[in-house]
Amino acid sequence: AQKVTQAQTEISVVEKEDVTLxxxxxxxxxxxxxxxxxxxxxxxxxxxxxxxxxDEQNEISGRYSWNFQKSTxxxxxTITASQVVDSAVYFCALSGLTISxxxxxxxxxxxxxxxxxx
Amino acid sequence: xxxxxxxxxxxICKSGTSVKIECRSLDFQATTMxxxxxxxxxxxxxxxxxxxxxxxxxxxxxxxxxxxxxxxSLTLSTLTVTSAHPEDSSFYICSAxxxxxxxxxxxxxxxxLTVT
Numbered sequence: 001a002q003k004v005t006q007a008q009t010e011i012s013v014v015e016k017e018d019v020t021l022x023x024x025x026x027x028x029x030x031x032x033x034x035x036x037x038x039x040x041x042x043x044x045x046x047x048x049x050x051x052x053x054x055d056e057q058n059e060i061s062g063r064y065s066w067n068f069q070k071s072t073x074x075x076x077x078t079i080t081a082s083q084v085v086d087s088a089v090y091f092c093a094l095s096g097l098t099i100s101x102x103x104x105x106x107x108x109x110x111x112x113x114x115x116x117x118x
Numbered sequence: 119x120x121x122x123x124x125x126x127x128x129x130i131c132k133s134g135t136s137v138k139i140e141c142r143s144l145d146f147q148a149t150t151m152x153x154x155x156x157x158x159x160x161x162x163x164x165x166x167x168x169x170x171x172x173x174x175x176x177x178x179x180x181x182x183x184x185x186x187x188x189x190x191s192l193t194l195s196t197l198t199v200t201s202a203h204p205e206d207s208s209f210y211i212c213s214a215x216x217x218x219x220x221x222x223x224x225x226x227x228x229x230x231l232t233v234t
Binding site: 033044047050 | 150152156160161162163164167209211213215221223224225227228230
């Protein structure tokens with residue numbers, strides 16, 4: 001079975017603070033992909049990153065960075081110098097076979113609601 | 119880039135009526151499309167997997183007769199909520215998997231359904 005845990009339900013920070021969103025996953029697959037999505041109030045999912053299980057290199061994209069550690073089954077997301085526009089719900093997701101075995105749907109964590117105040 | 123559209127973006131219907139939601143891949147072929155449902159302040163839950171030319175596969179607890187899925191072509195899947203009730207009010211999001219790229223999925227903008 002696959003599972004994604006985002007233990008932080010809500011986080012509130014003041015603008016310019018750094019914030020890390022945690023994601024812990026469980027899977028029996030040796031090949032899998034991990035994702036982060038941003039969901040602003042409009043509801044549309046915004047793709048942020050995809051990482052495969054064989055690539056443990058950390059990644060930085062502007063103010064965003066990701067730390068993937070297979071040893072702890074974690075894929076954490078850090079926003080540096082947060083801005084008000086970063087306020088949204090962030091989902092971590094894991095790809096894998098669905099329960100019905102028809103392939104590669106995403107299993108989402110419960111999401112972390114981030115509020116950045118001025 | 120790969121684009122997935124959904125229509126309508128929002129819909130209000132009366133209890134007992136049926137509503138059809140379309141999911142289209144605009145610039146790529148999608149042999150597989152997924153339908154997710156998201157209740158307010160909750161996560162996305164997979165409802166069903168739609169494969170072109172074959173019957174959809176539903177997740178446990180999802181009523182097949184209530185949520186009819188048709189994937190008639192490589193670019194179109196439809197979800198019909200039959201005899202809708204207020205508890206079906208939700209945000210429905212589809213995603214399309216690029217043919218030949220199993221881990222590439224592109225999400226539609228979602229359809230907000232309100233049943234009165």
